Amino acid sequence: MNQMQVIRFSGLVLFLISLGIFLGMFFMSGYTLTGEIVREHVKPEHQEVLSPELSEIYGKTFELSIPFVNHINGTIDRYNKEQEAQQKWDQRIFDDYASILIRASASGSIIQNPGLFFFLTFILGTIGSLMFILPQAKLQGPPGIKNNGIFHNALNNRGWIGILIGALLIMFYILLYFFPAYITNWIIMMDPVKQIFIPSAQASQWFLYGFIYCFAVLVMGVRKIIKYSHSRYKILQTLSVTFFQLALAFIIPEILMALNQPYFDFKNIWPLDYDFFYDSQLNTLLSSGTIGIFMLIWGIMLIVIGVPVMTFFFGKRWYCSWVCGCGALAETAGDPFRQLSDKSLKAWKIERWLVHGVLVFAIIMTGGVLYTYFTGSYSLFGLDTYSTLQKPYGFFIGSIFSGVIGTGFYPLMGNRVWCRFGCPLAAYLGLVQRFKSKFRITTNGGQCISCGNCSTYCEMGIDVRWYAQRGQNIIRSSCVGCGVCAAVCPRGVLKLENVEEEGRFGKALLTGNDSFKVQS
């Protein structure tokens, strides 16, 4: 092993240690509920009804968050059921006491020294990752396509490492979305970072998630730039998505909140941002003065003008692979898995039904939500807009599809599972791109050798070769314009470009054979 490889190996060990500490933290604190904590954090009217059962665990120390949280949630559930049985709907408790109480009851080294654990996980993890990644700039040799060994690798080819990482990601998303109180230790660790923005605040599960997201985009963005160091297109694209994720999705919203303004991600667009028209969101924006009104108008302008105009000129890539947060993660952390997308015709058929289905669902759901907002009635065509539209959408699409499946399945189904099969905004952008846009991937005369690199590395599962080998422009609604097909092509056959619409849907034509006009 030479020096560089020693550094890489040490970096990997360091990263694994930090990952080990991160996972180990799940088991690290003790949780002791007391009457004082309940008195301090539970609303007086709830104290009365909850404390008899809560008091069963007063003074008892739990080593694990799960039974502690289950006891609290169980108490609340039972209470709510009783109220429901007595038709006392307004008596039910919706406060997330589990998260509040477990934080207050936690003891141990994490809560005493969250900064230390932040250092041991994120800082150490970053150092380790960079030690692993940076030497590649030299070790990988001259700039060019660096796909050697991808299908021999247990990480990139659904081997045991890929399956293990997939399982960890899926578990993480399930905990994050549905059992945030279980992962209180991780959230506590983020307090010092949160307090950079708001000194008195505590981190939430979403702050933790936002931070991990940015961390992944940033570190894997460095990897991506090194890997594609020969391509200015890929470098600029990576810088762009990283910037939008860090600045617009993370830092600016935090600053807005520090300034007592509504949380707002200026680059998130309905229907990806599916709660943009929720009554809570509308009420917040409308009650926040000029800035709130501006945010509302900005969001609507993006939907009605931004998307069609920008997509007409640049294709949907302006958003999906240059701006979007999901795109940011897919293009950076997801890059090692791009070759795992399914290219079959069958997958394409499923994709079209699914992604447009979600778009229709999003439109109907939002219609229902707005109907309720304006009329005050929850009943639309006999359906309850909350329980049949809003809630299922949030659960099945917002959480399960976009998060658990969308990212958890990176190492199994490729890095654009959500973008390809689920994202309603991608469907909307795609419709514009397909029917009215200057964007296309042009094929170069007759130079294609059908090798398959383009299709293999297309993260959206487009069978690029099908078009390239018959000399046909690639105009597909799903193409996010990542540019990898053009990069991996060994014969210079593919070029992403924004050109006049004329000839866009031209016939398949191969240059080079003068025997007759060859139309494939």
Added chain:
Amino acid sequence: MKNIVIIGNGIAGITAARHIRKKSNDRITVISGETDHFFSRTALMYIYMGHMKYEHTKPYEDWFWTKNKIDLVKGWVQAIDFDKKILHLDTDDINYDQLIIATGSKSNKFGWPGQNLEGVQGLYSYQDLESMESNTQNIDHAVVVGGGLIGIEMVEMLHSRHIPVTFLVREASFWDIVLPPEESEMINRHIREYGIDLRLSTELDQILDDGHGKVKGVKTKSGDVIDCQFVGLTVGVSPNIDFLRDTKLQVDRGILVNEFLETNIPDVYAIGDCTQVREPLQHRKPIEAVWYAGRMMGETVAQSILGNKTAYKPGVWFNSAKFFDIEYQVYGQVNPNPKSNEKSFYWEDLFGKKGVRIVFDSNSMQVLGMDALGIRFRHEVWDEWISSGEKIEKVITNLKKSLFDPEFFKEVDVEIQEKFNREHHSSVPVRKKSILEKIFS
């Protein structure tokens, strides 16, 4: 309904089958002993390198053949009875009404001592790839003999598995029978940049036996001995027609065909690598073992089979390759050394990784050809320029129109225009760079 049988499921045979199927209901059978399905031969290297799996190299999904009623038969044709129109396979007999032979190439061997030892092989077929996989397990050193396209691919493949490689090239510079000196030199540099032991002007003398029938090294004509456990013999390919020699079918180096790709036997056609055109068009060779020629012959023969008798008329020559990271494209005629009526203009970037050559007629000033390393150009534009005899100054002026590199890549037309003006004392208008270009360059 005719019964059309095609021997060979490579690009030539499969293209013929597809184009026939588009316009007829004839029965189509494709025979191959190599693989069940059509795959891209040019992508074999990527399987070894782990860029793709075999599945990825198949341009059509497996259901495609049933859906398009193209019958696939696995087997090797042993002999053909042209009188009775019957093919004798190792597994079966198949008769035909019309036969298309598209059996491709086989690797050359020039009678070196030791050339049949274990661990010595060429690279052409899927079976070659499989044996290369097993022959290169746990080896310390490999030697590749022959400085052509397959040779450098094999070097790259071995390098991708961290196997040290010595690359023996008979010529004074890599592929200098095709590449002009500057281009060839650039590739020499690039090969060495990867740490490959490139030995130019070095000929193989013999391959050494370890006493157990396995290779243990090679000896060069200058007497050097290089220890190795694998030898790649990539000294060209020739038509794969041994089973057709001494039959009624007229063959020379390849199966002889006329301009309609017809052999001397009625209803028997030959296309692709295995073919030798009796009277090739100007600027074309009788045997062209390249992907594109195979494809175009397949397209053309399909027309004749469909009753629309069509002569094979390939247009302006084009080809492409990739040498490690440097892509290569060629359009029209670029000779390694310019002919007496030719002038050649060459530009190379500061780092010696991009080059463009344009060849034109010194009297008429019409462009004859171009090649490019590390830069992509538009096929259609150059095809048009060369076939219509566009003047060099016009080409240089409009060069940007022909660039095909990805967006944001540096556009080299301005530097080329400036150099052309300096060298030819001409005043081709130089394109004005945009502000963005100035910032980035």
